[in-house]
Amino acid sequence: MKGDRVEIVVDFGDGSRSYEVAATRAGRRVDVRIARGVVEVSEVTRTGTPVRTARFMANRTLALVEHPANGGRAIDGE
Incomplete structure (x- = not known):
């Protein structure tokens, strides 16, 4: 999204x-x-085709933070 x-x-x-x-x-x-x-x-399209990809060695990765577009709120409004 x-x-x-x-x-x-x-x-x-x-x-x-x-x-x-x-x-x-x-x-x-x-x-x-x-x-x-x-x-x-990877940023992917609806059909699953990758548009761009970033690769990193796992032992060098310090943090991986996901930020959803809806701000972490429930989609159904709960």
């Missing part, structure tokens, strides 16, 4: 760097996968 975003903080030895991947258009979402020592964050 447009507005979804994920912040990634990565250790680079001399400090840390922060990256952000966001769903930039309506109908896109941000998908996070962690497998085989790699963290992969």
Whole structure:
């Protein structure tokens, strides 16, 4: 959903760097996968086609923060 975003903080030895991947258009979402020592964050379309992807080594990733577009509130208004 447009507005979804994920912040990634990565250790680079001399400090840390922060990256952000966001769903930039309506109908896109941000998908996070962690497998085989790699963290992969992708912006994907409704059909599942990746638009852009960021990959980081899992042992260097300090933080992975997901920010949903609805601000963490329930969709049905509860």
